[in-house]
Amino acid sequence: MKILMVCLGNICRSPLAEGILQQKANDAGLDWTVESAGTNGYHTGEAPHHLSQKVAKKYGIDISCQVSRKFERFDIAAYDKIYAMADDVLTDIRNICGADYEDKKVDLFLNELRSSKNKNVPDPWYGDEDGYEEVYQLISITCDAIIENYLTTQTPNT
Ligand code: 4NP
Numbered sequence: 001m002k003i004l005m006v007c008l009g010n011i012c013r014s015p016l017a018e019g020i021l022q023q024k025a026n027d028a029g030l031d032w033t034v035e036s037a038g039t040n041g042y043h044t045g046e047a048p049h050h051l052s053q054k055v056a057k058k059y060g061i062d063i064s065c066q067v068s069r070k071f072e073r074f075d076i077a078a079y080d081k082i083y084a085m086a087d088d089v090l091t092d093i094r095n096i097c098g099a100d101y102e103d104k105k106v107d108l109f110l111n112e113l114r115s116s117k118n119k120n121v122p123d124p125w126y127g128d129e130d131g132y133e134e135v136y137q138l139i140s141i142t143c144d145a146i147i148e149n150y151l152t153t154q155t156p157n158t
Contacts, residue, residue: 001033003081003082004071005035005085006071006083007039008089008092009068009125013052014036014038017109020061021143021146021147024144030150043068047064047065049124049125055129055132073097073098077102081105083112086123109142116142
């Protein structure tokens with residue numbers, strides 16, 4: 001399964017979501033490829049924000065090799081599932097995809113958490129280090145829920 005995490009800049013939230021879900025999927029023995037992109041393209045070519053890198057490293061996840069890229073129209077067809085970190089990002093995805101948009105593939109990331117329907121992952125970009133820690137924890141429990149929700153909806157082969 002190919003999963004794309006999307007935020008605005010692809011330097012704060014979605015690089016964390018990529019790194020965390022990829023690690024949890026690997027640990028669960030799932031053959032998933034998790035990638036990320038940003039809708040505004042302002043930071044194309046940059047590494048993740050140093051505080052996103054720092055908080056990820058604290059929990060044993062290295063996101064330093066990630067490179068920011070812009071979400072493109074063709075991404076909708078290239079992934080099985082696309083998660084938007086916030087509703088403004090979801091609107092951007094719809095606009096970028098136009099007629100190619102596939103509603104069933106796209107959802108707000110936090111909709112995977114039963115208690116957080118239609119909520120946004122806060123943007124830590126304008127805040128301090130504590131904001132990155134909070135975002136890390138929120139993304140981490142949501143990634144646990146993504147895997148749990150996936151495993152409980154799979155039909156056993158045996
Ligand atoms: P992100 O945070 O969407 O979580 O990567 C942002 C980073 C940069 C900007 C906006 C959001 N920016 O406008 O430059």
